[in-house]
Amino acid sequence: MPDPVKVTIDGAEHEVPGGSLLIQAAQDTGTYIPRFCWHPRMKPVGMCRMCLVEVDTGRGPLLTTSCTMPCTDGMVVSTKSETVKKAQEGVLEFLLINHPLDCPVCDRGGECPLQDQTMAYGPGESRFVEEKRHFEKPIDISELVLLDRERCILCARCTRFSDEISGDPLIEFQDRGNYTQVLTFPDEPFRSYFSGNTVQICPVGALTARPYRFRARPWDLEAVESTCPHCSVGCRISVQSSQNQVLRFLGVDNEPTNQGWLCDKGRFGFEYIGSPERLTVPLVRGEDGEFEETTWNGALTVVSQWLGDIIAEHGPDGVAGLGGARGTNEDAYAFGKLLRAVIGTNHLDAQLDDGLNPQFLSAVTPRASIPDLDSAGTILVWGPDLKEELPVLYLRVRQAAQEGANLIIIHPRHTGLHDVASHTASYVPGRGPEALAALRAGSDEMAEARRLLMSEGPVVGLIGRTGYTEDPMLAEAVAAFVRDLPQASIMPLARRSNVFGALDMGLAPSLLPGRAAFASPEARSALAAEWATPIPESTGRDAAGIISGLTAGQIHGLLLFGADPVRDFPDQAAARAALEQANLVVAVDQFLTDSSRLADVVLPAEGFTETDGTVTNLEGRVQKVARLVAGPGQSRPPWSIFEDIAVSLGSSLGAVSAEAIQKEIAEVVPAYRGLTWEQLEWGPGREGVVIPTSAGEQPLRYVPVDIGVPAQTARLALHSARTLYDDGVHVRFSLSLARLAPGAYAFVNPADGARLGIADGALVRVTGAAGSADLEVRHDPTLAAGAVYVPFNQEDGGGIGDALEVKLEVLS
């Protein structure tokens, strides 16, 4: 914190941080200075000139922009003098002379800073009798964003955002002077994962978003603050609706998480909520094999009967549960309690064989928070491409790198952060252990990386799996190395929205709720005492074990909670076979997915924006989600569905509301003990609560050890990883996003292309252990030679599986 200085603003003396920008300092002490170009999260440029004030630093009052003026001691500021008023009104008039004033048909009308300023200070009528600037309006600059250059006031917020913040400068000022305009390049649309932020920060209606255009007027909207459900970063959002329809998400500036930004998947991925494809009534598979609509009672009767039969015949171990990473902590807790306390099985997993050791994810120490990135000396990213999987975390790492942190990236191909990295290294999938050994030894190309990690701390390691063919234990070995670096902390990476919350609620065979180890008899008995029921003693199966157990006839009944293993299990074919093999599959879901389509009973669930609750992000930060609209038809909150199932089985979870469950969590779950709903309420400066990870406070201590993962080699190694947009249900049913999924291709290094005679654009058959897919080839010089990269879960291209070795045959 810089030393405070005294400044006098409009006659009142205030103490403000020295060097802070006057516009901010004035606002913090109660004086709002109008502005258009200044945005607190971007560098000041002083372009619009709206924030002109008079500043006297001892040489007489001088007109200056308060957004570029650092506060110094003794500064005397006037924001309301005649000179200031005249200057500001002059600027406003200049901004309006070429503005179309089409407020009645403008999406921004009602929440437009230019309109607000004009109403407050603007001239009654225009003195400008000349012809205004004309542009074709509006034009598409991407699939999501439209640009109206006549409304644009050239504040450069959008162009600066895309250059400075998101690092994909695809819109820029063109031409000069009075002809200046914002534009994209021909055939290079504004295809940025972050384009929606420019719409939100546009101070006029120049940039509008297709999913929201002409859908509502601001004054008709109801809003509630919540947490974005699309990945585990946990961005704070404002959910806005009208007439029980969710119409948009806006980013809310939460210092530790998103600082106001959202990715486009988060921002526009609200459309699925109102999709006509949502499940509205319970479905039961009839005699003819087709789904029939039924009542909740009818469905629950079927569930309890069939579950009862399986338990009677095979014992509780004949039942398993998958999912829980897409709901709230309360839903996850209820799901776990149903499985363990009512049914009595330990076969449960919130991950779908696509993640990491649950103990590592929930209890690795020392654990990094997102703000730790801001003060890091060196950041190591060895995990998924953050831009594709955790986009707003990508923004934060990018910002840290630009502010001077060393950034080291180790990945089989170029990731979104490569352009700001100080050191990068590549390896063929399977050879990660060798890359780690080289990093440990500081040999050859890793010498500089090691030097930075050893000498320029604090070090933050962002560690996860680069792809699904990678041994998940590699990440733990990397963590073991990072942990011993000076002032190091670790952020474990898993992408699915509430996977960290689900694991904290015990949705893994090795975990109990509250970061307690299943292996601990004390933890088991403590939980059993709280639940007043025995906890099953036998070791449970994880997702891979459940899938193989179903196929092998060892498990017979499966409860799916918001899980789509047929699409999300890395070996999709195996998951499909397992579900087809099962005696009973009960799916609690919002859509008929490829998995729930194979179920015997489908129970319609309410989801995000329809339920209250809490979620936990990748830092272990607990935040609230809020209900604003009712779910479609007869859909119910997941926790209440689990309660109903428990009741139908002659038991009860004791769950009467999400808040009540949260209270129970705060009593029962060691790591969450004492947490209250009130503590989590949103408000200025309220940032959620990070579950402590220090020794003594965290029941489970996970210390990574170098597990000595063996390197694997393959003549051609598969790299299978996610892209932001894919064929998951939330993208598929958010129509604006669905068409942005890139589709499946086989990416190969051009050197391999030359060696194997595979041209760019050729059609090849990629065959793995599980099956094959016919794909178009794209040459990618950033991909490690010897690797084939196939984006995971695209509309076509499934079925190759997650085995390392693949074959390529040229079809044409």
Add this chain to the structure above:
Amino acid sequence: MAEWSSSSRVDKIIASYPDRKSAVMPLLYLAMAEHGYLPDRAIREVAELVGMTPVQVSAVATFYTMYKREETGRYLLSVCTSISCAVLGAADVLHAVEDATGVPAGETDAERVFSVEHVECIGACGGAPAIQVNYELVEGVGVEKARELVQWLRDGEPQVVNGDEMQALFGGQRSFDWGPAETAGAGGPVPALESLGTVGEAG
């Protein structure tokens, strides 16, 4: 990758700056010398060379008036209309040039022989009114001489235009003593400079 962009001249230009982005302006000139103007393709080529996005390069290219995003004629006639030329009849000179070429200011003829533009001060105020042909300067050009100049270009179709030669034939009052005449000149609407490879010898 286009042939021009892999030349040693390009490498030399890029190497002459501490940061390759600085090379964007000279490379835009090279691209213009290659293509005659700056089509989208040229912008992409330059973007590739300097590590910027095409729209960033285009942001630069459209800021400066000498980078032409539209096809230009073989002879770019720039008539100065700034104050010193203005008070000495620049408007009449411009009309004469428009009339003689048949090309209104800001446009190019269908055969792409002439482009005509009025430009702001070209630093020839002591020799007002002044014209540049492919940036080669002629000072003290009145209405009649301007017409003759256009005719000479039309008839002679010189490969290279050179200021000293045109000054001798059509010029009048000069800003200062030009010293010895030279034969170096421009072969197209790009300033003639050795490092750009755009210098031609007038015949």
Add this chain to the structure above:
Amino acid sequence: MKILTTRMEAHPSDSHTMERYLATDGYVAARTALTSMTPAAVHEEVKASNLRGRGGAGFPCGVKWGFLPPDTRPRYLVVNGDESEPGTFKDRQLLERDPHQLIEGIIIAAYAIDCHRAFIYIRGEYPKPARRVEQALAEAYAAGYLGRDIFGSGFDLELTLHLGAGAYICGEETALLNSLEGKRGEPRIKPPFPAVEGLYGKPTIVNNVETLSNMPWIVTNGGAAYAALGPEGSAGTRLFSLSGHVRKPGNYEIVMGMTFGEFIEQHGGGVREGREVKCFIPGGASAPWFTGDQLDIPITIDDVGKAGSMLGSGAIVVMDETTNVVAAAHSIVSFFAHESCGQCTPCREGTSWLEMVLARILRGEGRAVDLDLLLDVSDNIAPGLGWPPKMTTICPLGPSAVSPVTSILRHFRDEVAAMIPAEVPVA
């Protein structure tokens, strides 16, 4: 007394060549500086010379160099040869006729400020001057006056020619730096000033061509000798560009102090066709105008300043009694509107608005309210309409467009009003 133009006047046929330059004591001053003076000693001479920048702002050169933070390296020297101010063509002559004098000045300046990387930014519309500089650079490199270990002194200097591409605003030093960095030539917010944070964010000195062309003489003859020339505050000689309605337009190097009237008579041969001076611009298109009644103002930085204008870039534009001042003002305003970079609102919108109103008046479509409108729009760009101007803008370009507007409305309001058609009464 002449400094800058001595060689070109004595040797008009080859003043630009290395051969002639060496034959007329060329590179002696640089050799002396590099081999027998410390950088600080050179800097002291320049400070003592009281040389003020010749680009327009007139800031003392030695003081500017002193703003460099002592410990930050690299430092850059950037030579501003983007001469574009209407009426100005002096640097063009210095570049074209005596490029080695400039290069020698650059070597001396770079040595004085401990800089090893310099750039000459020449406007794109100056291909011939640029060719001459390019040729001179090649000669200087070949002779070992540029590159490594110059004159065996151990001092290294790389000097690169950079060609502009048509943007007056790049004459503003921070816009020039952006342009040199491969960006749009948009001025930066100051502070930080280039001496602290300039090219590539490093300490940078930006000096005008004429300023640096004085260096060899100052080193040879001493700063005190330079300071002794001309009145206080306007030391040395200065190259003035004279244009407009004079008999003999051209560049004239003078010791400052004579009046504008004397200058126009003695050097310009008086007004063409024996007419009277109606008004004149004393220092480039940005400067407020003087009228024929103000010809007795002495040509010094301070006298012109006191009279409410500036010597600026040293360009004197003379307009005789036949001049349509609205057309002349429109020409200048339209220049600034065309050259506005567009980033800040008052300049982008205001200069174009002024231009449109003047154009409308010229078309005979003026309204009585337009006169006050012009002044009020001007006031919103340059509050108070004083000189030097206060600014609502980032850089002085916008306020420059105000100068001709206030000039004609101050001095020739009746003439402007006379162009407004009488209001047609509404039937």
